[in-house]
């Protein structure tokens with residue numbers, strides 16, 4: 001993991017932890033309640049709840065510059081970028097599963113894209129983005145080429161506040177590619193809270209085995225969850241002769257029936273992936289109140305499905 005993470009941990013970064021998001025709806029957690037050793041919670045750390053209510057993010061609705069202080073390739077086409085906040089004494093203060101908007105100017109017009117930090121509010125003065133680099137991608141190519149010390153403008157708008165912790169007693173996650181980023185946030189909150197009993201099942205779709213993001217993290221968190229978190233992978237383009245013994249193809253009704261909770265009243269399903277995944281599983285992302293596709297056919301209701 002990035003040196004920045006180790007530095008923060010070694011320095012004993014100040015940690016503000018809220019044991020239960022339901023207790024934190026009105027005010028920022030001014031009285032830290034630390035339930036785990038101080039650590040900057042990222043992909044290399046155990047799950048760590050550091051839940052902030054919506055409305056506390058240090059980025060508001062105006063664009064604010066943050067400086068790139070570290071960049072690390074974690075896969076051939078994926079990087080972790082660490083940005084320093086304008087006030088290095090505070091965490092980002094983002095609510096669970098929310099995203100921020102990044103902007104740069106290209107030929108006089110703004111390119112804006114959403115990203116979900118993988119770091120939690122346990123990280124002071126910085127935040128981390130997990131970014132998939134697309135060969136033709138405007139923002140991802142820009143971020144990939146960014147020099148340490150350069151800055152990017154960010155903002156956070158209320159539209160990008162999604163479902164808040166605590167969630168339903170049973171959570172199903174249908175994920176593709178970098179859709180893992182908001183799920184890392186959710187898992188930090190669920191698995192990092194000592195008395196939480198939420199059961200989480202994830203189906204994670206990638207193209208080939210090498211594309212699976214945060215695989216070691218997910219395996220470690222599942223192994224230490226006492227059965228509360230399970231993760232199954234499905235690969236769409238894994239070569240036929242490879243030693244992969246897991247599921248192949250796309251996420252299907254059969255895989256959902258096998259691995260996710262049935263559509264009972266105590267269930268919520270999170271969907272986060274590329275556009276085709278929404279079309280197939282639940283209908284377009286920009287129709288949050290409408291449920292179509294496989295999940296509708298299986299009997300889940302629109303209220304039970306969160307399109308990230």
Ligand SMILES: Cc1cc2nc3c(=O)[nH]c(=O)nc-3n(C[C@H](O)[C@H](O)[C@H](O)COP(=O)(O)OP(=O)(O)OC[C@H]3O[C@@H](n4cnc5c(N)ncnc54)[C@H](O)[C@@H]3O)c2cc1C
Nearest residue numbers: 113114115116130131132134136137138139140178181274
């Ligand atoms: C709520 C939300 C949170 C997000 N969080 C993250 C995150 O944490 N990390 C992250 O890396 N991305 C995240 N994304 C996606 C991100 O916002 C950009 O869409 C992505 O980085 C591509 O932007 P770009 O400008 O590089 O590519 P664009 O210029 O928009 O696209 C150019 C080409 O890149 C390819 N491409 C772009 N996106 C995809 C895709 N999803 N699947 C396959 N090919 C694609 C296509 O060939 C496309 O034609 C998130 C999206 C949303 C909606």
